[in-house]
Amino acid sequence: VLIHVAPLTNGAGKISGAVGVLQDITDIKNLEVWRRDLVANVSHELRTPLTSIRGFIEAILDGTISDPEAQRHYLKVIHQETVRLTRLIRELLDLAQMEAGKIVWELHPIEVSELVSRVLFKLGPQLEQHQISVKVDISQSLPLMLANEDRMEQVLTNLVENAIRYSPPGKTVTVKAGSDNGLVQIEVSDEGPGIPEEDLPYIWDRFHRVEKSRSRSLGGTGLGLAIVKQIVEAHGGKVGVHSQPGQGSTFFFSIPAVPAEN
Numbered sequence: 394v395l396i397h398v399a400p401l402t403n404g405a406g407k408i409s410g411a412v413g414v415l416q417d418i419t420d421i422k423n424l425e426v427w428r429r430d431l432v433a434n435v436s437h438e439l440r441t442p443l444t445s446i447r448g449f450i451e452a453i454l455d456g457t458i459s460d461p462e463a464q465r466h467y468l469k470v471i472h473q474e475t476v477r478l479t480r481l482i483r484e485l486l487d488l489a490q491m492e493a494g495k496i497v498w499e500l501h502p503i504e505v506s507e508l509v510s511r512v513l514f515k516l517g518p519q520l521e522q523h524q525i526s527v528k529v530d531i532s533q534s535l536p537l538m539l540a541n542e543d544r545m546e547q548v549l550t551n552l553v554e555n556a557i558r559y560s561p562p563g564k565t566v567t568v569k570a571g572s573d574n575g576l577v578q579i580e581v582s583d584e585g586p587g588i589p590e591e592d593l594p595y596i597w598d599r600f601h602r603v604e605k606s607r608s609r610s611l612g613g614t615g616l617g618l619a620i621v622k623q624i625v626e627a628h629g630g631k632v633g634v635h636s637q638p639g640q641g642s643t644f645f646f647s648i649p650a651v652p653a654e655n
């Protein structure tokens with residue numbers, strides 16, 4: 394609590410009392426803690442890959458890593474990390490802009506089956522590389538979604554990419570879509586490791602990962618789900634997940650449908 398006190402004077406200029414204002418600054422304090430955490434997290438997320446990039450480059454330059462085969466291996470790691478850093482910075486900027494409410498999105502009617510086909514086509518090479526098969530189950534006569542097309546592509550891409558990345562080879566990822574009560578719901582299920590119950594409330598937070606090193610080594614930035622939540626909620630929709638360790642995960646989101654004409 395912040396206390397402001399001011400003296401009250403009478404007509405003769407003598408102090409006759411005081412007024413006090415008690416201000417509850419819990420929200421301001423929380424915001425301050427949140428901002429401090431964010432800066433610490435971002436610094437850490439940037440420093441970690443930079444430290445390894447610098448270490449590998451120094452080792453190549455000073456001859457500690459001299460075997461051409463080994464050099465090539467470390468150059469590949471450096472390349473992967475710079476790709477991930479670039480993505481991390483782009484996603485951070487995206488999130489900051491969305492949170493500041495600076496982005497105005499054009500909404501259009503979107504055909505869900507087209508959206509799903511486009512995203513799966515784009516992720517074809519990743520599906521093949523990880524040996525993941527896909528099942529699509531879209532209910533007939535699904536209404537159109539009223540949404541921003543690029544942003545919906547980003548949401549679905551992030552969810553399917555996670556499903557692919559966290560699944561062992563040979564598994565199946567299922568994309569389902571249906572509608573209920575004026576909302577279109579899309580669901581992405583996988584047969585991967587699942588998520589422990591204690592992590593479930595936090596996985597939408599930036600940089601929360603169940604296994605940090607695993608996520609990083611798979612190219613994760615820790616921002617994918619935070620972005621999904623921001624975009625979906627900005628459309629007036631909701632996100633959710635059902636998951637249990639060893640039982641796979643199902644991520645879903647809903648978006649308002651284009652109202653049916655009477």
Ligand code: ADP
Pocket residue numbers: 555556559583585586587588596600601602603604608609612613614615616617618619642
């Ligand atoms: P990341 O870039 O680390 O994948 P996300 O925000 O997309 O970041 O996800 C946050 C964390 O949630 C991940 O690090 C991972 O631990 C967990 N996670 C997300 N999707 C899945 C999934 N399909 N299966 C298992 N764990 C997942």
